[in-house]
Amino acid sequence: MPDINILNLFQGIATLVAGDGVIAIARIVLIFTGMALVYLGAKNILEPLLMIPMGFGMASVNAAVLFLSADTMGTIFVDPMVSDPGQLMNMLQIDFLQPIYTLTFSNGLIACFVFMGIGVITEIGYVLANPFSSMVIAIFAELGTVATFPIAVAMGLNYNEAASIAMVGSADGPMVLYTSLMLAKDLFVPITIVAYLYLSLTYGGYPYFIRLLVPKKLRGIQMDLSKIPNVTAGEKIAFSIITCTVLSLLFPVAAPLFLSFFLGVAIKEAGLKHYISFIEGPLLYGSTFFLGLMLGVLCEANTIMNPKILILLVLGIVSLVLSGIGGLIGGYLMYYISKGKFNPVIGIAGVSCVPTTAKVAQKEVTMANPYAIILPYAIGANISGVITSAIIAGIYVTLIPLIK
Amino acid sequence: MYTAIMVALTVSLIGTVISFLVAALIKGIFVSIKLRRNMKPKLSQQSGTACIATKL
Numbered sequence: 001m002p003d004i005n006i007l008n009l010f011q012g013i014a015t016l017v018a019g020d021g022v023i024a025i026a027r028i029v030l031i032f033t034g035m036a037l038v039y040l041g042a043k044n045i046l047e048p049l050l051m052i053p054m055g056f057g058m059a060s061v062n063a064a065v066l067f068l069s070a071d072t073m074g075t076i077f078v079d080p081m082v083s084d085p086g087q088l089m090n091m092l093q094i095d096f097l098q099p100i101y102t103l104t105f106s107n108g109l110i111a112c113f114v115f116m117g118i119g120v121i122t123e124i125g126y127v128l129a130n131p132f133s134s135m136v137i138a139i140f141a142e143l144g145t146v147a148t149f150p151i152a153v154a155m156g157l158n159y160n161e162a163a164s165i166a167m168v169g170s171a172d173g174p175m176v177l178y179t180s181l182m183l184a185k186d187l188f189v190p191i192t193i194v195a196y197l198y199l200s201l202t203y204g205g206y207p208y209f210i211r212l213l214v215p216k217k218l219r220g221i222q223m224d225l226s227k228i229p230n231v232t233a234g235e236k237i238a239f240s241i242i243t244c245t246v247l248s249l250l251f252p253v254a255a256p257l258f259l260s261f262f263l264g265v266a267i268k269e270a271g272l273k274h275y276i277s278f279i280e281g282p283l284l285y286g287s288t289f290f291l292g293l294m295l296g297v298l299c300e301a302n303t304i305m306n307p308k309i310l311i312l313l314v315l316g317i318v319s320l321v322l323s324g325i326g327g328l329i330g331g332y333l334m335y336y337i338s339k340g341k342f343n344p345v346i347g348i349a350g351v352s353c354v355p356t357t358a359k360v361a362q363k364e365v366t367m368a369n370p371y372a373i374i375l376p377y378a379i380g381a382n383i384s385g386v387i388t389s390a391i392i393a394g395i396y397v398t399l400i401p402l403i404k
Numbered sequence: 405m406y407t408a409i410m411v412a413l414t415v416s417l418i419g420t421v422i423s424f425l426v427a428a429l430i431k432g433i434f435v436s437i438k439l440r441r442n443m444k445p446k447l448s449q450q451s452g453t454a455c456i457a458t459k460l
Contacts, residue, residue: 131430135423146416153408162408235437239430246429250422387426392419399415403407 011066015073019065026301027062034059034296047200049285050292054196057296065300077297080106080189097297105294108181110287111174112260117284118174118354118386119264120276125231126380127387128239133334133342134350134377138384140333141350143326144169144319145392152315157308159403160184161191163396165312168195169319170389171202171353173291178257182397189298190309194316196295203356206324206348210364213328214344218335220369221343223377233269240266243387251394258390323351327381349378352385 008014016024034055041051061077068074078097082088091098104110127134145166152162164180164187176195180188210219244262248255267275298304331347345365349358358378365372 128430128434131427131434132424135427139420139423142416142419146412146419149412149415150405150408154405159408159411229434231434232437235434238437239433242433243426243429247422247426384423384427388419388423391422391426392415395415395418395422399411403411 008067012063015065015067018067019073023301023305026305027065030062030299030301030304031059034062034299037296045204046197049288050196050295051200053289053292054296054299057293058299059296061297061300075300077300078294080298080303097294100290101294104287104290106181106185108178108256110291110294111177111181112256113283113287114174114291115257115260116264117279117287119261120268120279120284122265122268122354122383122386123379124236124239124265124269124383126228126376127383128231128235129228130377130380131384134380134384135388136334137327137330137347137350137381138352138388139350140330140347141323141327141352141381141385142170142388142392143329144321144323144351145389147322148315148319151318152311155311155315157311157315159400161187161308163400164188164191165194165315166319167389167393167396168198168316169323169351170385170392171199171320171323171351171357172386172389173199175257175389175393177291178254179393179396182253183400187306187308187312189295189303190306190312191316193295193299193304194312198316198320199353199356202320202351202353203360206351206357206360207364209321209324210328210345210348210360213325214331216368218343219345219365219367220372221335221341221365222369222372223343223346223374224341225373225376228376233271236269237266240269247391247394251391251398253397254390254394257393261386261390320351324348327351327357343372343374343377346374346378346381349381350385350388352382352389354382354386355379357385358382 016027037046037051037055037058040046041048041055061075064075064077065073066075076095078095078101079091080101082091088102092102148166148169149162152165153159157165160183164184167176167179170176173196177192180191184191240262244258247258264279267279327347327350328344329347330350331344334342335344343365345361349361351357358375361378362375365374
């Protein structure tokens with residue numbers, strides 16, 4: 001009878017016993033967190049499109065740790081920290097998600113695909129109808145992305161990390177992913193996870209925020225929809241190509257994001273139905289699926305057990321709350337400028353997170369006044385929020401490396 | 405810390421300026437297309453009058 005250690009037969013359990021105690025506990029916690037995410041996603045409490053694949057990835061990767069050699073433990077999912085080309089070639093042949101990570105994730109391609117999908121499903125006409133009011137709100141809603149930066153530096157993060165976590169305030173997942181990949185590659189996993197977790201909470205959290213900061217009388221203000229001019233497809237395409245070119249000229253580093261978004265918008269407006277159905281279907285849903293799965297798989301205890309994670313959790317929520325406050329301040333400003341004709345709730349839609357915050361704004365307004373419709377204005381602020389977030393991301397990515 | 409605050413202020417200032425430039429660009433495109441659309445019938449009307457005038 002050969003002498004077989006039964007624990008070596010079940011390596012997932014053996015590595016729990018053999019490894020560091022803290023990591024073992026973290027693995028168990030993350031396995032249950034993954035299960036919880038799947039449950040919350042399936043119950044529609046959190047965004048199911050992202051949370052179900054993410055939860056599966058998180059639970060599975062932390063369970064499937066094995067002995068890669070006599071003294072090293074790991075998984076055959078993905079190695080995000082590999083940088084040596086020779087080692088990378090090996091990993092591409094061993095880790096089953098490494099090709100997806102290396103070829104679509106670490107270069108920001110997946111963020112661009114999601115952004116292109118957002119462009120295709122976005123109605124940009126409402127921004128064109130009221131560009132200045134939408135942009136004023138969107139600028140105020142960037143309060144979190146700007147104010148969190150010095151707070152993060154004061155809490156011990158370096159400039160690159162501070163800018164990356166501050167971008168959570170833009171409430172735009174692909175933007176946070178892109179910025180952290182460009183500026184803080186070592187922390188991009190926890191930062192992106194923090195961002196997506198909080199973003200799925202905006203639908204539940206922002207309504208309380210609105211009720212707290214805007215009195216019911218103001219929430220029920222009816223907007224004049226007859227003032228919205230008709231914008232033709234040609235005007236929208238002209239806007240897309242000119243804005244894309246100008247912004248790419250100003251911020252070449254963020255040009256992939258600008259190109260993806262405005263190309264999506266132009267494809268929609270040009271009525272290229274085969275492209276539209278490809279981008280809004282397989283490309284957008286495929287990218288979202290792999291984004292969720294990769295984020296889950298990257299939540300391996302060894303990767304995520306970063307001492308900065310608690311700081312990131314605090315700063316993420318600070319950034320989103322500040323952006324919400326900023327957006328509502330912008331809404332109030334427009335309310336005073338228009339002498340009481342502008343519904344301040346629209347301000348919350350300046351925090352991009354398309355189209356969640358616009359839907360939240362309309363829902364809260366309907367609760368205060370069932371006849372009030374603000375959605376077209378809220379969508380306008382929403383899209384402006386995406387544009388200003390991309391601008392701020394472009395400034396951070398360009399400016400931070402220049403600071404000595 | 406001082407540098408961080410200066411960076412944040414710079415980012416917000418540049419961001420505001422560029423966002424307003426984009427808004428102005430949008431307005432500009434919108435206005436010019438509208439003007440062109442309004443001018444077209446007038447121009448065709450004028451050229452039509454000119455044609456009639458040469459025939460007379």
